[in-house]
Amino acid sequence: MDLAAESGSCNDSDVFSTFAWEGDLQAQLDVGREMDGMLTDADVEPNTHLVGPNWIFSAPTAGDYADKIGDTIVGPPGGSTSTP
DSSP states (O other): OTTOSEEEESSSSOEEEEOSSHHHHHHHHHHHHHHHHHHHHTTOOOOEEEEOSSEEEEETTGGGGHHHHOSEEEOSTTSOEEOO
16 A cells, blocks of 8 residues: 555555545555456455545455444455445
8 A cells, every 4th residue: 555644454465554635545546446457357356445534444354344334345346336
C-alpha cells in the first residue's frame, strides 16, 4: 500500500492501511484493482478489500468483518461490491 499514510500487516496476507487524503485512498483502490486483475489472470485468488472512509483492510477474510465494522466490501475482479 504505497499511497497509505500508515500501513501494517497482521500476518502474510492481511494488511490494514489508513489514508490522509481521499485521493490517495481512491488511487490505491485503482492500483489494487489492477493488481487483483493480474493475480486473477495468473489463477491466484486476490484478497477481498473492506473499505472505509479513510482506510482499507485487505485480507482473504475481510468480508467476514463487514457486519462488525461496516463500510464497503470490494471483492476480487468479477466479484461483488456491497455496502452492509
